[in-house]
Amino acid sequence: MEEQGYIELKVTNKDNNISPKDIDINEVKAFISDVETFLYPNRREKQNRPHISYDIEEGSAKHKFFLPITAVILFNGLTSEIKNRNNLDFLDNKRQSIIDKFQKKAVKEDSIIEFNNSISQEPSLIIDYTTNFEMIAPTFYESEFYLYGEIYQEGGKNPNVHISTKKYGNLTISATKEQIMDGEKKTYKPYGIKVRGKKSFEEDSLTDLELIEFIQYKPVFNKSLLEKVIEKASVNLSKITNVDTWLDDIKTEGYERS
Structure with a gap:
């Protein structure tokens, strides 16, 4: 021992x-x-x-x-x-x-x-009360994220989309007029949104979000689509020698992606 x-x-x-x-x-x-x-x-x-x-x-x-x-x-x-x-x-x-x-x-x-x-x-x-160490490590990282929820407002003088999510609550996503006007009206419908922005290391919150694209949420199992995604991913997945270690690395705290 x-x-x-x-x-x-x-x-x-x-x-x-x-x-x-x-x-x-x-x-x-x-x-x-x-x-x-x-x-x-x-x-x-x-x-x-x-x-x-x-x-x-x-x-x-x-x-x-x-x-x-x-x-x-x-x-x-x-x-x-x-x-x-x-x-x-x-x-x-x-x-x-x-x-x-x-x-x-x-x-x-x-x-x-x-x-x-x-x-x-x-x-x-x-x-003690006189100590003043300065935090110098980054408090956030920039990346792309997928959000899912109900869009409850869109438009405005400064175009944006408001979405209500279970994980992050209500979020405001900046967008362009063209992005908002493209396709059908999305208010009060469940949607997925691909965005870019910042995620806090400390609070797990999202800020400075910008819309990349809408992904309409259709909770229907699509076997053909799943097979295509697996086939596309298998090229790189086959290169992973230790799957368990790779998964652990992905799940490491402080570096999780949404």
């Missing part, structure tokens, strides 16, 4: 009067989720992560995580590097977001968060 160690996030304030009973269960849940994501940012890593146990101790509020020593070394290395560089530019977006979340918490609650672990006698990182 691999050697075990611990990492610890100690939360104090200026009055030094925080204790475990002051910590709400939602905050505990957030700490657990944030530490897991900081150590294992994507879905595959989380699925394969080692056993981690948790405890909250006195001495202000100490959020303590017990896990293999290799994970402790990783935690110590990342937090120490943040301290030494005094920036986040070497971290991926998800890890930057976690540190940013902690510094926002410190400012909002006027608190101090010490990052400790079992292989270092001193805190590897301290975040």
Whole structure:
């Protein structure tokens, strides 16, 4: 069995009067989720992560995580590097977001968060109300997306289409007069829309959407069309040597396409 160690996030304030009973269960849940994501940012890593146990101790509020020593070394290395560089530019977006979340918490609650672990006698990182690490990783990516829902409005002085979707709610898509006027009136009908725009890494929201084309939604199984699509895709699919790994890569958090 691999050697075990611990990492610890100690939360104090200026009055030094925080204790475990002051910590709400939602905050505990957030700490657990944030530490897991900081150590294992994507879905595959989380699925394969080692056993981690948790405890909250006195001495202000100490959020303590017990896990293999290799994970402790990783935690110590990342937090120490943040301290030494005094920036986040070497971290991926998800890890930057976690540190940013902690510094926002410190400012909002006027608190101090010490990052400790079992292989270092001193805190590897301290975040307080004066900390101001800048997020430099992109917060969104640009791509093309397919949206499905009911179009409830189209037109306007600045031409656009309004569509109600289950996943993203109501969205506004900029369009041209020609795109809107082409074909039948689409209001109050289920449609698919191919758009280009931006998707947020943090909130999974879409912005700056522009219409590429309408795809009328016809929920009827078309075997002939399915066979043609499979035949067309099989050329590239046959080149994939490990299908399971390829699918895992597609599903990796932070890089999912709509």
